[in-house]
Each structure stands twice: as structure tokens, then as C-alpha cells.
Amino acid sequence: MCGRYYIADDDPDEILAAYIAEAQGRADRAGLTLSASGEIRPTNIVPVIATSATRRAIGAYPMKWGFTHPTRGMMVINTRSETAAEKPLFCTSVEDRRCLIPASGYFEWKKEHDGKKTKYAFMSKQREPLYIAGLYLRSSQTPLPYFTILTRDATDDLKDIHGRMPVILPREKIEDWLSPDMSYNELIDNAFVDLSFKTA
Numbered sequence: 001m002c003g004r005y006y007i008a009d010d011d012p013d014e015i016l017a018a019y020i021a022e023a024q025g026r027a028d029r030a031g032l033t034l035s036a037s038g039e040i041r042p043t044n045i046v047p048v049i050a051t052s053a054t055r056r057a058i059g060a061y062p063m064k065w066g067f068t069h070p071t072r073g074m075m076v077i078n079t080r081s082e083t084a085a086e087k088p089l090f091c092t093s094v095e096d097r098r099c100l101i102p103a104s105g106y107f108e109w110k111k112e113h114d115g116k117k118t119k120y121a122f123m124s125k126q127r128e129p130l131y132i133a134g135l136y137l138r139s140s141q142t143p144l145p146y147f148t149i150l151t152r153d154a155t156d157d158l159k160d161i162h163g164r165m166p167v168i169l170p171r172e173k174i175e176d177w178l179s180p181d182m183s184y185n186e187l188i189d190n191a192f193v194d195l196s197f198k199t200a
Contacts, residue, residue, distance in 0.1 A: 002078055002149045002166040005106035005132065006121070009037045015171075016129040019102050023047030023060035032062050032144070039107070042066040042077040048147055049100040050136060051178050058178055063099070063136055064146040081150040081167050081188050084135060090148075093135035096180050099147055100169060101132040107200055110161040120161050121200040124192075131174060133167040133191070155193050168192040 007020070020036045027034035027045065035044040048063040066077040070089075084090045105123035112118055124130060136147040150167040158165055169177050170192045176182040 002106050002108070002132070002151060002164075004039055004041060005101070005103040005130075005166075006039045007037050007102070008104040011104045011129065013129050016102050016104075019049060019060040020047050023062050026060075027062040030062065030144075034062050040065070040103070042075065045144070047102060048134070048136065048145075049102060049131070049174065049178070050098075050145075058175065060102075062144065064144055065101075066148065067137065067139075067146040076148055078151050078164075078166075079135065079148045081133070081152050084150065085184065089137075090135050093137060094184050097136050097138075098177055098180075098184075099134045099136045100174060100177060101134050101147070101149065103130045103132055105130060106132070106166060108162040108165075119200040120197050122158070122165075122195050122197045125194050125196045128171070130166075130192075131169045131171060131177075133169050133177060133188070150188075152188065152191065155195075158195065158197065161197065165195075168195075 024034050032045050035046050040046055042065050045062050045064050047060050049060050051058055066075050069076050085094045105121050108120050109117040133150045134147045136145045138145050151164045152167050154163055154165040168191055177187055
């Protein structure tokens with residue numbers, strides 16, 4: 001799963017900074033408090049890359065991470081990419097409401113033999129931003145969209161820490177992921193996996 005991610009205060013990437021600035025502007029105009037640096041937690045309002053509802057133009061928007069499941073009453077922050085298209089809650093989003101969550105990296109915890117948990121930070125080996133795949137939904141009860149992060153089986157070099165990891169798309173696949181004309185499964189199968197990690 002993915003329960004925390006982070007945006008480094010000193011991340012030098014100009015494209016990441018531009019997305020954050022665009023989402024910040026929209027949040028300011030709406031009177032929203034945007035979490036755009038440091039450790040990001042579920043229920044935070046954060047920068048998310050998506051297409052506009054009218055022109056399909058790519059931009060960065062404030063969205064809330066997670067939502068309460070309408071029938072189960074549980075908080076949903078992650079969704080298995082392998083089965084999302086089969087779920088009534090997400091089947092439409094798989095085709096038409098995909099999004100990307102820009103991040104410097106994400107956190108995961110490993111349960112040690114003594115029962116304690118060790119926190120690890122995962123990031124690109126090239127120290128480039130990660131674009132984490134997600135799906136977003138809208139509700140008539142709130143104008144603010146909310147999203148869930150898609151997960152997949154962890155790669156062999158990461159699964160000793162945790163069995164799942166977020167789906168991460170290469171930067172050059174941003175437009176493809178946000179296009180309803182591009183294959184969901186094909187993009188998931190070609191997700192970015194070149195990660196390094198360290199204790200946090």
C-alpha cells in the first residue's frame with residue numbers, strides 16, 4: 001500500500017514546481033489549504049495532475065487524498081490496480097478520471113522480527129520526481145474531487161520491505177495516462193520501477 005508520500009522542500013525540479021504553483025493558485029482562489037511540501041498524509045488536500053472537464057487540457061488541481069467508502073464506511077486511500085476496473089466504484093474512473101500525484105518519493109514501513117517497524121523512503125534512482133498513478137471521483141456533496149492511489153505488487157528488490165507499492169508512471173507517459181484513449185492495462189504493465197530506498 002502507500003500511506004504516506006512526500007514532496008521535498010528543496011526539490012529542484014522545475015516541472016514539479018510548476019505543477020505545485022498551478023495547484024496552489026487554484027487552492028488559494030477556492031480558499032483551500034494545500035499541502036504541497038513535506039510529508040503528505042491521507043485526507044490532506046494536495047496537488048494532483050489531471051485533465052480539465054471541458055477542454056481535456058492537462059493541469060494541476062487541488063484534490064483530497066482518500067474518501068469514506070459509501071457502503072463499507074472505511075477510509076479508502078489505495079486501490080489495487082489489478083482489480084480497479086472490475087469495481088463499480090472505480091470502473092468509470094479507470095477510463096475517464098485518471099490522475100497523477102507528483103511526489104519526490106514515498107514512505108513504507110517494514111515490520112521487523114521484534115515487532116518494531118522501520119520507516120523507509122523510496123525515490124527515483126535519478127532523484128527525479130515520481131508521478132504516482134491514481135483515480136479520482138466527484139461527489140454532489142462537495143465540489144472538491146478526491147482520489148485514491150493505485151497499487152501493484154512490489155518488485156523483487158522492494159518486496160522484502162512491503163509486498164505492495166504504488167503504480168508510478170514515467171514522466172513521458174503523463175499524457176498517455178491522462179488520455180481515455182490509451183490502454184489502462186498496458187500503461188500499468190509498463191510502470192516505472194527504477195527505485196532506490198533508504199531508512200527515513
